[in-house]
Amino acid sequence: GAGIKSLFGGEITQYVTMMEESRDEALQRAIEHAKDLGANGIIAIRFDSNEISDVMQEILVYGTAVVVEKE
Template identity: 45%
Template sequence: MDNNTLLITTTENIPGHTYTIIGEVFGLTTQSKNVVSNIGAGLKNLVGGEIKAYTSMLHDSRTKAIERLRDEAAKQGADAVVMMRFDSGSIGGDMQSVVAYGTAVRFTD
């Protein structure tokens, strides 16, 4: 299956398909905040509001984590990933780690 057509869903069941479980897969990325973002974040802490540079960084991190999840599932011969979830956390004060994880499956129908 082509990586771009590999289905990723947060649901347990895929309507119209039966499948066998291959196993757990995940995609991980760690991003660091740049100095300009840190200065902007410090100012936003004073006045409040969204820190758009951080929001963008987290969006990019989730996209990269899903790409890596999809690649890992494809390497294992999966047709889809079910029960996909995200987890994230800070490393030190200036890095953010994002993991996308789920169960790789192969269609039997």
């Protein structure tokens, strides 16, 4: 887990699980988008998360879609 702690020191497992699932979904969407562009890989992948409101966060994935070929 990400080690998110509550005010009282315990890990908030539901929150950690939700964030991990959101990160995985964002990565899968990036992979599908890269495939749609004709790429077969993504390099320099970066993740970012932002708090939109008290009850909402967003997960962003950045990377460069590439076509890797054998020499």
